[in-house]
Each structure stands twice: as structure tokens, then as C-alpha cells.
Amino acid sequence: MLKAVGLALAGALVLGVGAAGWAYWHLNNNIKGVDVNSALGDDRPARAAARPAPTSSASSAPLSTEPLNILVLGSDSRSGAENAELGGGDSTGGARSDTAMVVHLDAGRASATVVSIPRDTLVTRPSCPLPSGGSTTVAYHAMFNSAYAVGGPVCAVKTVESITGVRMDHYLEIDFSGFAELVDALGGVTVTTDQDIDDNDSHLHLAAGTHHLDGKQALGLARTRHGIGDGSDLGRIGLQQKLVKSLLEQIASSDLLTDPARLYKAADAITGSLTTDTGLDSLAELTRLGESLKGLSAADVTTVTMPVVPAPSDPDRVVAREPAASELWESLR
Numbered sequence: 001m002l003k004a005v006g007l008a009l010a011g012a013l014v015l016g017v018g019a020a021g022w023a024y025w026h027l028n029n030n031i032k033g034v035d036v037n038s039a040l041g042d043d044r045p046a047r048a049a050a051r052p053a054p055t056s057s058a059s060s061a062p063l064s065t066e067p068l069n070i071l072v073l074g075s076d077s078r079s080g081a082e083n084a085e086l087g088g089g090d091s092t093g094g095a096r097s098d099t100a101m102v103v104h105l106d107a108g109r110a111s112a113t114v115v116s117i118p119r120d121t122l123v124t125r126p127s128c129p130l131p132s133g134g135s136t137t138v139a140y141h142a143m144f145n146s147a148y149a150v151g152g153p154v155c156a157v158k159t160v161e162s163i164t165g166v167r168m169d170h171y172l173e174i175d176f177s178g179f180a181e182l183v184d185a186l187g188g189v190t191v192t193t194d195q196d197i198d199d200n201d202s203h204l205h206l207a208a209g210t211h212h213l214d215g216k217q218a219l220g221l222a223r224t225r226h227g228i229g230d231g232s233d234l235g236r237i238g239l240q241q242k243l244v245k246s247l248l249e250q251i252a253s254s255d256l257l258t259d260p261a262r263l264y265k266a267a268d269a270i271t272g273s274l275t276t277d278t279g280l281d282s283l284a285e286l287t288r289l290g291e292s293l294k295g296l297s298a299a300d301v302t303t304v305t306m307p308v309v310p311a312p313s314d315p316d317r318v319v320a321r322e323p324a325a326s327e328l329w330e331s332l333r
Contacts, residue, residue: 030271033281039154045167073173074099097148104332116305118233119145126162128155164329171277178273180215185266191246199224241303248298
């Protein structure tokens with residue numbers, strides 16, 4: 001997803017200059033920023049230390065020297081009616097975060113690890129500051145995705161940092177309807193499923209095998225849970241991880257940069273659905289991040305799920321499996 005953002009926005013910067021700045025202004029203005037750092041203050045895990053600067057095999061230019069951890073959420077926060085039509089959200093203005101991934105980029109940007117956190121994980125949700133003032137109360141045995149529901153991006157970041165001990169350097173949220181538009185702008189995505197999927201909730205019905213999906217179908221795949229396996233979030237995460245890999249492969253083989261109309265459509269879909277921290281809330285900042293990932297291929301990305309076991313208090317929920325979970329998070333610090 002981060003690479004998709006970088007690819008489309010790098011071209012969009014050029015388009016913006018060619019269109020007397022209007023395209024740049026429009027795309028830049030699409031992005032919504034949240035000042036997570038100011039809201040959370042200094043009571044957070046330490047930032048990762050810089051490491052000796054590696055160099056690219058193609059040049060002597062130094063690469064990025066600091067690893068980055070980015071919390072990536074998929075939500076239905078921006079368009080309740082549109083998301084409801086696509087199989088998620090509602091028209092009442094409520095918002096949910098059904099997908100949560102911690103993306104760890106190594107110091108040289110030569111590899112990445114994507115860790116999925118099941119939304120059904122029971123956690124201790126910390127007290128979170130609210131935009132209107134005051135704060136939420138600490139909640140024990142709360143579902144992980146309730147953090148976003150009660151306190152938005154700030155509480156989502158604080159909860160992740162609380163349960164992982166890992167500093168989230170950035171926050172990136174993509175609305176589900178925008179994700180569907182992005183997949184369509186890329187010409188669809190090809191995914192292989194190991195079993196039949198028959199899920200009325202996500203409006204997805206696929207036989208086992210290889211399929212080229214449009215945006216609506218890809219979103220259905222990302223949200224499916226009742227039509228696969230035991231109906232838990234773990235089956236859905238497996239499909240989401242396949243989708244991430246397939247998107248990376250699709251982007252690598254795409255001629256997007258040679259087609260200005262498709263490029264602008266992709267950039268508009270991305271920026272119109274993005275909420276980021278204030279360190280990434282401009283085309284220039286997002287493009288800089290995306291360009292640092294241009295050498296990253298699907299083979300360089302490892303996808304894992306936070307180790308979990310059924311919760312003793314509720315077999316329909318999970319809790320972190322220790323010490324495996326702590327060891328995983330330690331590897332990302």
C-alpha cells in the first residue's frame with residue numbers, strides 16, 4: 001500500500017506542475033492530517049536509533065538510515081453510505097477499523113515486515129486524549145479495534161504502542177471505498193484463493209482458484225471472514241496478506257506512469273481516502289517515503305500475524321500468545 005501511494009503520487013507531482021499547480025493543489029488538499037505527536041506527547045516508546053548508513057548497489061548514494069514503523073489502518077470512516085454499498089460501514093456516520101497492520105521498514109529500505117493485528121484481540125486499552133478535551137478511561141479486556149471507535153487515530157496509535165512497546169513513527173489510514181477505487185485505477189488485481197468463498201456480508205462469491213478482481217471484489221476479499229475457515233478474523237488476515245503481496249506485484253508490472261489519465265485517477269483515489277499523521281500529510285512527504293521504497297519488491301516483504309491464542313474468557317476472541325508476541329515486537333524496535 002505504501003508503495004502504491006508513492007508510485008501514484010510521484011507521477012502526480014509531475015502532473016501537478018504540468019497543470020499549472022491545480023492538480024497538485026487538489027491532490028494535496030485531499031489528504032487529511034491528524035497531529036498524533038502533539039496529542040500523545042512524550043509518554044511513548046523511544047524512537048529507533050539511526051544505524052550506519054548503507055549504500056545502494058546501483059550507486060554510492062546513502063540510503064535511509066533509520067528504520068520506520070508505520071501503523072496502517074483500513075477503515076470506513078469517510079463515507080458511510082458509500083462504504084455500506086461496498087459491504088462495510090453504515091450511513092449513520094459510525095466508523096470502524098477492520099484492518100490493522102504494523103509495517104516495519106528496515107534501515108536500508110531493502111526489506112519490510114508487515115504484522116497484522118487481529119481486530120478481535122482483547123487488550124488493555126489505555127486512556128486516550130480526545131479532540132474535544134478530556135480523555136477516555138482505561139478499558140480492560142477490550143477488543144483491539146474499539147480503540148479507533150472511541151478515540152480515532154490517536155487512540156489507535158496509543159493502543160498499538162501500549163501493547164507492542166514499539167514507537168509508531170507514522171500513521172496511515174485508507175478508507176475502504178478509496179481502496180476499491182485505487183484497485184480499479186490499477187486495472188484490478190490478480191489473487192489466488194485456496195478455497196471457495198461464499199460470504200453474503202462482504203458480497204463476495206468466488207470459487208477456489210485464480211481470479212482477476214475489480215475494486216469492489218478486492219475490497220470484499222479484504223473484508224471476508226464468514227465465508228472462509230472457522231469464520232474468525234485470522235482467516236480474513238490471511239486473505240489480506242495475500243492481497244498486499246498481489247498488489248505489490250501488480251504495481252511492479254503496471255504501466256501507470258505512462259498513462260496520465262489512469263495515474264491521476266489513482267492519485268485522486270489515494271489522496272481522497274487518506275488520513276495520515278502530520279509528518280506525512282502532504283504530497284511531497286508521501287512521495288519522499290514512496291520513492292525510498294522503489295527498490296522494494298513483493299519478495300522483500302514478509303507478512304506475519306501477531307501470535308495469538310483463544311481468550312480464556314471468550315472463545316470467540318483472542319489474546320496475545322506469549323512470549324512469542326513480545327519476541328516479535330522486540331524484533332521491530
